[in-house]
Amino acid sequence: MDAKPPLMLYLAAPRGFCAGVDRAVQIVELALQKWGQPVYVRHEIVHNRFVVDGLRAKGAVFVEELDEVPADRPVIFSAHGVPKSVPAEAQRRNMIYVDATCPLVSKVHVEAERHHEAGLQMVMIGHAGHPEVLGTMGQLPEGEVILVETAEDVARIAPRDPARLAWITQTTLSVDDTAQIVAALQARFPAIVGPAKDDICYATTNRQTSVKAIAPLIDALLVIGAPNSSNSRRLVEVGRSAGCAYAQLIMRAADIDWRALDGIRSVGVTAGASAPEVLVDEVIAAFADRFDLTVEIVETARERVEFKVPRILREPAAG
Numbered sequence: 001m002d003a004k005p006p007l008m009l010y011l012a013a014p015r016g017f018c019a020g021v022d023r024a025v026q027i028v029e030l031a032l033q034k035w036g037q038p039v040y041v042r043h044e045i046v047h048n049r050f051v052v053d054g055l056r057a058k059g060a061v062f063v064e065e066l067d068e069v070p071a072d073r074p075v076i077f078s079a080h081g082v083p084k085s086v087p088a089e090a091q092r093r094n095m096i097y098v099d100a101t102c103p104l105v106s107k108v109h110v111e112a113e114r115h116h117e118a119g120l121q122m123v124m125i126g127h128a129g130h131p132e133v134l135g136t137m138g139q140l141p142e143g144e145v146i147l148v149e150t151a152e153d154v155a156r157i158a159p160r161d162p163a164r165l166a167w168i169t170q171t172t173l174s175v176d177d178t179a180q181i182v183a184a185l186q187a188r189f190p191a192i193v194g195p196a197k198d199d200i201c202y203a204t205t206n207r208q209t210s211v212k213a214i215a216p217l218i219d220a221l222l223v224i225g226a227p228n229s230s231n232s233r234r235l236v237e238v239g240r241s242a243g244c245a246y247a248q249l250i251m252r253a254a255d256i257d258w259r260a261l262d263g264i265r266s267v268g269v270t271a272g273a274s275a276p277e278v279l280v281d282e283v284i285a286a287f288a289d290r291f292d293l294t295v296e297i298v299e300t301a302r303e304r305v306e307f308k309v310p311r312i313l314r315e316p317a318a319g
Helices: 017-037 049-058 085-092 103-117 131-137 175-188 202-217 230-241 277-292
Strands: 006-013 041-044 060-063 074-077 097-099 119-127 145-148 165-169 219-222 246-250 266-271 292-299
Touching: 006 202, 006 277, 017 041, 017 049, 017 074, 017 103, 017 131, 041 145, 049 060, 060 074, 074 085, 103 119, 103 131, 103 165, 119 175, 131 145, 175 202, 175 230, 202 219, 202 230, 202 266, 202 292, 219 230, 219 277, 230 246, 230 266, 266 277, 277 292
Parallel strands: 006 266, 006 292, 041 060, 041 074, 074 097, 119 145, 119 165, 219 246, 219 266
Antiparallel strands: none
16 A cells, blocks of 8 residues: 655634624524424524534524524524514514624624614625625614625725715625725725724634744645535635645535645645534544545634623523
């Protein structure tokens, strides 16, 4: 038998589940324990097929809209947040609902409302159509939030009053790209107000920093995450920007393109905030099957953030 070629695998840390995703998954599991099957979830609870399929196997039913949910069954709103109209409709129908919106997304919602009450029109930096963006824009009346996706977009927007603006961001953006857009907004609208830094969450920032740390050491980067996961896709972009010519998004080990990795001596592995650690272990095992593997963890931060689940799930069921 031929000897396995040597390979250095640099494992980014932090990686994988963030506190908001961990809380959202717990919410579905606790709801199933409390109310039994089925529990309905509006939209994927987090953007990861492995996680969603696991919850579906336990009795969660995933739907896109509230009208697909029977009024006598509980419904959970995803970690990305929902427009105000969704809980309002649930209340109108006297439904039991649990809001799994990440507290850091809810913080942006509160920020937007505060600026709106002060008479400011919002400029939101984010990706059109993303559930988090739809949820945040849906906190305010139509026309009160202008969406920009790039620095070039800033030149094209026509706010109601250029002197009465505030900016907010999606929580899962590229830190560097967002800084460019904020600079463009501040250059065109000097009076614009916003958060002290940005709304990008600690987990997104930390995962991007860890990718930047391993990029100079590796021939290839694999990011474990779903194609519809904004923060996972940003990690691929950050890896490429940091000098890693081959950076690929994979959902799990079966998606690895081994031919593209032919001849590499070092690889970096990270995972988006909605990818569980079991998928990281699966990828490492796949490399160990083919290479004489050395694993080194590159840690750039330690995360100790935890979010409580809603009170309704900490209380015993009635009756």
